[in-house]
Amino acid sequence: MTLTRRSALALPALALFPTAALAAPAPAFSLKDADGVTRTLAEFRGKVVVMEWINEGCPYVKKHYQGNMQATQKAALADGAVWLSVCSSAPGQQGHVDGAGAKRFIADKGASPTAFLLDPTGVAGKAWGAKTTPHMYIVDKAGELVYQGGIDDKPTANVADIAGATNYVKAALADLKAGRPVKVAFSKPYGCAVKYA
Amino acid sequence: MSRLLAVLLGLFALLGPIPAAAAPVDTGHLEAELVAQERGAVPGGTVYVALRQKIDKGWHTYWRNPGDSGEPTTITWTLPAGWQAGDIVWPTPARMPIGPLVNYGYSGEVLLPVPIQVPVTAEVGSTATLKADVTFLVCELTCIPEYATLTLAVPVVADAPGADPAWGGKVAATLAAAPRAAGLAAVYAVQDDTVRLAVTGGPLKGADLSRAYFFPFDATVLDHAGPQPIERGADGLTLSLPAGVAVSAGQTPAIIAGVLSLGDRAFEVSATAGTIPAGALGGGTLPPAPVEDHGPTAAIGAAIGLPLALVFAFLGGLILNLMPCVFPVLSMKAAALARHAHDTRAARMQGIAYLLGVLVTFLALAGVLIALKAAGQAIGWGFQLQSPAMVAALALVMLLVALNLSGVFEAGLSLQGAGGGATSRGGLTGSFLTGVLAVVVAAPCTAPFMASAMGFALTQDAWLSLPVFAALGLGLAAPFVLLSFAPGLLRRMPRPGPWMETLRHVLAFPMYAAVAWLVWVLAQQTGPMGLALALSAGVLAAFAAWLWGLAQRRPPAPVARGLAAVLAVAVIALTGLLAMESPATSTAAAEGAGEAAEVPSEPWSPDRVAALRAEGRPVFVNFTAAWCVTCQVNERTSLSTKAVADALTRNNAVYLKADWTRRDAVIAGALTEHGRAGVPLYLVYGADGSAPVILPQLLTEGMVAEALDKAAAR
Numbered sequence: 086m087t088l089t090r091r092s093a094l095a096l097p098a099l100a101l102f103p104t105a106a107l108a109a110p111a112p113a114f115s116l117k118d119a120d121g122v123t124r125t126l127a128e129f130r131g132k133v134v135v136m137e138w139i140n141e142g143c144p145y146v147k148k149h150y151q152g153n154m155q156a157t158q159k160a161a162l163a164d165g166a167v168w169l170s171v172c173s174s175a176p177g178q179q180g181h182v183d184g185a186g187a188k189r190f191i192a193d194k195g196a197s198p199t200a201f202l203l204d205p206t207g208v209a210g211k212a213w214g215a216k217t218t219p220h221m222y223i224v225d226k227a228g229e230l231v232y233q234g235g236i237d238d239k240p241t242a243n244v245a246d247i248a249g250a251t252n253y254v255k256a257a258l259a260d261l262k263a264g265r266p267v268k269v270a271f272s273k274p275y276g277c278a279v280k281y282a
Numbered sequence: 283m284s285r286l287l288a289v290l291l292g293l294f295a296l297l298g299p300i301p302a303a304a305a306p307v308d309t310g311h312l313e314a315e316l317v318a319q320e321r322g323a324v325p326g327g328t329v330y331v332a333l334r335q336k337i338d339k340g341w342h343t344y345w346r347n348p349g350d351s352g353e354p355t356t357i358t359w360t361l362p363a364g365w366q367a368g369d370i371v372w373p374t375p376a377r378m379p380i381g382p383l384v385n386y387g388y389s390g391e392v393l394l395p396v397p398i399q400v401p402v403t404a405e406v407g408s409t410a411t412l413k414a415d416v417t418f419l420v421c422e423l424t425c426i427p428e429y430a431t432l433t434l435a436v437p438v439v440a441d442a443p444g445a446d447p448a449w450g451g452k453v454a455a456t457l458a459a460a461p462r463a464a465g466l467a468a469v470y471a472v473q474d475d476t477v478r479l480a481v482t483g484g485p486l487k488g489a490d491l492s493r494a495y496f497f498p499f500d501a502t503v504l505d506h507a508g509p510q511p512i513e514r515g516a517d518g519l520t521l522s523l524p525a526g527v528a529v530s531a532g533q534t535p536a537i538i539a540g541v542l543s544l545g546d547r548a549f550e551v552s553a554t555a556g557t558i559p560a561g562a563l564g565g566g567t568l569p570p571a572p573v574e575d576h577g578p579t580a581a582i583g584a585a586i587g588l589p590l591a592l593v594f595a596f597l598g599g600l601i602l603n604l605m606p607c608v609f610p611v612l613s614m615k616a617a618a619l620a621r622h623a624h625d626t627r628a629a630r631m632q633g634i635a636y637l638l639g640v641l642v643t644f645l646a647l648a649g650v651l652i653a654l655k656a657a658g659q660a661i662g663w664g665f666q667l668q669s670p671a672m673v674a675a676l677a678l679v680m681l682l683v684a685l686n687l688s689g690v691f692e693a694g695l696s697l698q699g700a701g702g703g704a705t706s707r708g709g710l711t712g713s714f715l716t717g718v719l720a721v722v723v724a725a726p727c728t729a730p731f732m733a734s735a736m737g738f739a740l741t742q743d744a745w746l747s748l749p750v751f752a753a754l755g756l757g758l759a760a761p762f763v764l765l766s767f768a769p770g771l772l773r774r775m776p777r778p779g780p781w782m783e784t785l786r787h788v789l790a791f792p793m794y795a796a797v798a799w800l801v802w803v804l805a806q807q808t809g810p811m812g813l814a815l816a817l818s819a820g821v822l823a824a825f826a827a828w829l830w831g832l833a834q835r836r837p838p839a840p841v842a843r844g845l846a847a848v849l850a851v852a853v854i855a856l857t858g859l860l861a862m863e864s865p866a867t868s869t870a871a872a873e874g875a876g877e878a879a880e881v882p883s884e885p886w887s888p889d890r891v892a893a894l895r896a897e898g899r900p901v902f903v904n905f906t907a908a909w910c911v912t913c914q915v916n917e918r919t920s921l922s923t924k925a926v927a928d929a930l931t932r933n934n935a936v937y938l939k940a941d942w943t944r945r946d947a948v949i950a951g952a953l954t955e956h957g958r959a960g961v962p963l964y965l966v967y968g969a970d971g972s973a974p975v976i977l978p979q980l981l982t983e984g985m986v987a988e989a990l991d992k993a994a995a996r
Contacts, residue, residue, distance in 0.1 A: 144427050179424045216350040216383055233527060234502075240353055242419065242427035271527045273501040277425045278351035281381035282995050 111222070111230040114209040116171070116202040119187035124169075124200050131226055133166040133261055135254065137198070138173060138210065138279060140180030140218035141190050144242040145276035149219060150194050153247050157236070157254055158197055164262055170198040173210030175282035180218065181205065207281040217276035223257050223267070232257040234272030309428035311420040312337040316412065316434035319395070319453035322443035323410065323436045326402040331412060331434060332393040332453045333357055333370075341422045342389040345375035347499055347540075349506045350383035353419040353427075355394065360413040364401030371395045371460045374541055374548040375497060377573045380423070382970060382996055384507040386497055387421075393449075393456045404438045411435050461541040461548035466518070468553035469562075470538050475525045477504065477534070480562035481542055481551050482518030491519050492955050493545030493571040502528035503538055509570035509971055517561030545571070569888065573973035592753045599757020633766025635710040637759040639717020644755035647721065648748060670807045674816045674857045676722065677800035678823050683719075684793035685824060687786045691831030720758060806908035806943050819856035822849050881927045886940035888948065895971050900935035900993035902986070903974075905953060905963040908943040913962040920981035929987035933969075933994035968996030 111134075115125045126134065137154070140146055146154075158168050172187065174180035182190060187201040204210055213222060214233075223232035237250035257267045306315035312335050319330040333355070335343055344352040359367040372394065375386040404410065412434045420426050437443075445451065466483035479496055494512050498504050508524030521542075528534060539552040685691065797820070805813045826849035833842040884890065886903055894901045904921065906913040920926065930937055942949045942961050953963055956976060964977035966989045977989055 142424065144425060211382060241356075241417070242353065243417070271502060271531055271533075274351075275353060276351060277421070278380045278383050278385070280423070281383075 109230060110228055111224040112209075112212040114202075114204075114212065116204050116209055117184075118200040118202055119184040119191075121184060124202060126224070126228070129167045129224075130228055133161075133164070133226060133258065134224040135161050135166055135168045135258075136213070136222040136224070137168065137170045138215040138218050138220040139170045139201075140172065140174050140277060140280060141182065142179040143218045143277035146180075146218050148242050148244050148247070149236060150196070151244055153252075154219070154236070155194065155196055157252060160255060161258055162197060162199070164258060166258065167199045168197075169200050169202055170196070171202045171204055171209060171215070173204040173207045173215060174280040175207060176205055178280035178282070179277075180280060207279070210279055210281065215274075215279050217274040218279060219276055220274040220279070221254050223254065223261070225261060231261065231267045232270055233274070234269075235275045238272065240273065240275035306334075306336070307430040307432060309418065309420075309430045311341045311422075311426060311428065312343065312418060314416060314418070314430045314432060316414060316432045317393070317449035317453065318434060318436060318446050319450050319457075320443045321437070321446050321450075322439035323398075323400040323404065324439060324441060324443065325400055325404040325406065327400050328397050329400060329436065330371075330395045330453055330457065331398050331436075332395040332449070332456065333414065333416060333432070334391070334393050334449070335388070335418070336391045337389055337420065340389075341420050342378055342385070342387040343392070343418050343420055345386040345388070345497070346370070346372050347386060347497065347501050348419075349378075349385035349387070349501070351380075352385050352387065352421060352425070353417075355419075356417045357394075357396065358415040359396075359398075360415070361398070362404075362410045362412075364403055365410065365412070366399040366401075368397040368399070371397070371457060373456055373460050374543050377495070377973070379507070379573060379972060379975075379996075382507060382972075384972070385421075386506070393452060395453055395457055395460075400438070406438050406440045408438050409435050410438060459548075461543070461550045463550045463552075466542070466549055466551050467559075468551040469556035469558060470553040471555065471558055472525070472529060472534055475530065477523040477525055477529055477538065478520055478558055479523055479538065479553055480515075480518065480520040480558040481549075481553075482515070482559055482562050485547070485549065486518040486544075487516070489544055489547075491544065492568050493543070494519055494521060494568075495543050495571045496521050496523060496540055496551075497543065498523075498526075498538065498540040500528070500535060500538070500540075502526050503535065504529075507970075507972060509973065511570050512568040513563055514565030514568065515560070515562040516565060517559070520558055520562045569892070570973060573975075588749070591750050595750045595753035596757040596760075599754040600760060602754075602758050603761055629766045631710055632713040633763045635713035636717045636766075637756075637763050639714035640721055640759040641717075641752060641755040643718045643721040644751045644758075645748060648751040652747065670804055670812055671857055673800055673804045673807065674819065677797050677804065677816065678819060678853065678857065679719065680793055680797045680800065681820055681823055682827060684790045684797060685827045687790035687793060689783070689787065689831075690824075691827045692834055717759065721755070803908050803943075815856050815859055819853045822856070823853045826850050826853065881922050881930070881937060883937040883939045886938040886949075888952070890938060891967065894936050894938075895967055898969050898971070900933050900969045900990060900996075901938060901965075901967040901974075902930070902935055902990060902993075903938045903940060903963075903965040903967070905940045905942060905949065905958075905961045905965075907941065907961050916962060916964075916979075916981045920983045920986055923983045925983040925987050926990075929990040933990045935990050935994065966990065966993045968993040970996045972996055 111126060113126050115123055118124050135158075141150075161168055170187075172180060172182055174182070182203070184203065187203065190196070191198065191201060202209070209215075215222075217235075219236050221232070221234060221236050222230060225231045232253065234253060236254055237247070237252045239246040239250040253269050253272050256269060260267045306313045314336075315334050317332050317334050319332070323329040335355070337343060344354045346354050348354055355370075357367075357370065361367060373388070373392060375388060378385040378387055378389075398412065400410075414432045414434075416430045416432060418428045418430075420428055445454070464483065464485045466481050466485065468479065468481045470480070471478045491512055491514055495510055496504075498506075504526045505524040506526075510524075511522045513520045513522070534555070537552055537554055539550070542549050542551050801813065801816055801820070804816050808815075826846045829842045829846040829849070833846065836842075883904070886905075891901055891903065904913075904917075906917065908914070929935070940946075940949045940952065942953075953960065956963055956965070962979055964979075964981065964986075965974040966977060967974045975989060975993070977985060
């Protein structure tokens with residue numbers, strides 16, 4: 086069964102917080118990055134894009150930023166992918182950052198996202214259906230959403246669990262690189278709730 | 283201290299061995315410990331050991347599927363050789379909305395029982411140490427992972443060890459309330475972005491399905507935050523579940539399993555793909571079940587429901603003493619008590635008579651209410667004030683009491699002087715009637731504490747609800763009964779004398795105020811014509827009372843007495859006419875409620891709510907009644923304000939009013955759906971169609987405005 090976003094929108098009463106449909110165009114966005122420059126999904130057409138929802142105060146984000154997220158990021162960038170970290174924490178909520186705060190986080194953690202996008206109104210987060218931090222999405226070169234869910238299969242806040250976990254983002258990127266369909270196209274996102282207003 | 287220890291040790295010796303838990307571990311935002319259902323473990327048997335969490339107020343932990351975010355509690359056991367731990371028996375969770383997301387979890391106190399198999403080789407007389415490494419994710423708005431290592435020493439005994447004195451009952455109650463497979467048949471069918479789940483079987487036939495909700499075990503099958511509209515059928519129900527990512531991706535699992543909760547019961551169901559059976563359809567649709575208050579009772583269930591309800595009922599009764607509708611009756615009682623201040627026996631008898639009056643009336647009202655409910659009438663607490671004739675009768679009774687206090691006439695001999703057998707007997711009847719009157723006028727003052735107790739009482743079986751009403755009566759009567767039994771306090775009251783006449787005259791005025799209030803209520807119910815009838819009856823009653831008083835002062839005065847009797851009949855006839863008076867139209871009633879025009883509202887109906895929600899607009903619903911004082915106070919202080927008007931406009935929200943001043947089955951049904959037996963009830967529906975938030979019964983304008991802002995953001 087194939088679902089399109091149109092059918093999701095045709096039932097507004099039921100699909101109030103739609104999960105972005107798979108194998109369908111990824112929802113567009115237009116957000117300011119840490120430098121105040123407006124970025125859109127369209128500008129990355131032709132490249133694989135990894136979207137990462139982030140909240141620096143969340144224990145699950147902290148778990149993965151002890152090295153795992155940076156390593157996943159570096160590997161993705163090395164393969165020519167674009168990495169976008171998105172913060173949908175509303176002002177006053179945990180993890181909310183401005184441009185300077187985002188840059189400080191990147192420097193502190195030795196992270197290297199292509200851009201750190203600020204979504205304080207949550208408009209992009211809600212359009213994508215981002216539920217947790219982290220919540221990962223991968224968009225292929227044609228702009229189709231090919232993966233969404235957790236970063237791996239061990240939904241805990243314990244760093245020790247990273248060692249034995251299957252990293253779904255790495256796996257999906259490897260499938261794309263090899264020209265195979267993405268084997269695990271979704272998983273349960275886990276972590277803290279995105280701190281929408 | 284050492285003596286206390288000795289006593290405790292002695293007690294333990296009497297009870298025999300019991301599992302010894304290390305002290306509860308405070309992990310930061312919750313307290314955790316292991317507790318056992320039984321006092322020991324039998325070789326070859328199974329003992330249930332529960333992880334008890336006492337979670338800080340405002341924080342919560344998670345169910346096996348935590349919903350949109352979060353993480354379930356995990357237990358890693360380290361057990362002696364041969365001992366085996368099973369899976370956690372998860373109690374039915376509560377839905378916890380957070381922004382546009384929904385989590386499944388627990389707040390307050392929750393027990394997670396785990397069956398532990400004891401090997402046949404376990405040595406009787408030995409003690410087994412069970413160790414559990416536990417991880418919790420505890421969240422308020424932010425989340426904190428917490429860890430604890432807990433131990434429990436369990437004695438191995440030869441045969442039936444009996445229940446653990448502290449925890450046996452609670453573990454048993456948790457196990458009894460846990461969702462279980464009940465032989466229900468379940469089938470699902472995917473249609474576009476909806477998973478239709480049909481469940482049929484004996485336990486669902488004729489059950490109350492209005493609170494039905496399906497908690498899936500798998501987090502990717504359903505959209506947890508979406509509503510689950512209910513369709514009834516002869517053999518069960520069909521829920522329309524919004525699809526999750528797995529279903530949208532066309533990878534619906536072969537089996538969709540989870541817990542079907544009906545609010546008070548829950549079942550484990552496991553559905554396979556198929557055709558929705560006819561027996562699960564065709565009985566009409568119900569709105570999605572509202573999110574329920576997830577207080578500490580949610581997880582433990584009915585086991586602590588009754589004691590808590592009793593405590594709330596007693597407190598509610600106490601608070602009623604201070605309510606404006608009860609105060610006049612109390613003032614009369616105070617006058618009577620002061621008269622008997624120096625005759626302790628008479629004072630006690632009066633106290634008991636008053637208590638009896640209160641209890642008998644409460645239980646009688648409860649009995650009538652239960653009987654009417656059993657007969658299928660949709661009514662709730664305060665129903666006795668929904669009939670205009672009843673309100674008019676009450677107003678006239680209050681008027682007569684006030685006139686009596688003013689000294690216009692005397693009721694028999696009872697109020698003349700203290701002491702003497704006949705007098706105290708007359709006083710007893712008076713005290714009993716005072717109790718009756720107190721209850722009847724108290725009903726509209728459903729104090730905040732009483733609402734949940736009343737809601738509990740009226741949704742339970744009769745044998746459970748009667749104690750709650752009795753507790754309410756005890757609370758209402760308590761202050762005066764205590765006073766009448768405390769000679770010390772009574773002796774402090776001044777000696778009877780001419781001052782008492784003055785006090786009586788002063789206390790008459792709260793009664794006149796009560797009359798004025800009841801007449802105002804009546805005006806809401808019947809309009810100007812009814813008001814005219816009631817006021818005429820009042821004037822005639824006053825005239826009759828004065829004539830009667832005249833006759834008392836100058837006996838025998840047959841003419842005055844006769845005229846008084848004729849007038850009394852006229853008063854009764856006028857009151858009877860009121861019963862036939864056609865009700866005011868709802869618009870007239872709404873205008874009469876004295877709306878400060880600045881906050882426009884529409885009449886409530888389930889259809890209107892559904893339509894507005896379909897438009898994606900936030901909705902504020904006010905369930906109110908003219909005779910409900912709390913409702914009126916809220917409307918004046920919190921709802922008819924600029925802040926609320928602005929919040930409504932700002933959020934494109936709609937204010938709906940459900941007026942329960944007169945009996946209305948649809949409104950009564952809506953109240954029941956939200957676990958309430960009476961008004962006020964305030965609901966705020968979010969713009970996203972999620973289940974409504976219930977606001978507290980005492981509102982502030984800021985609270986309403988904030989709730990509307992949040993609703994628009996949802």
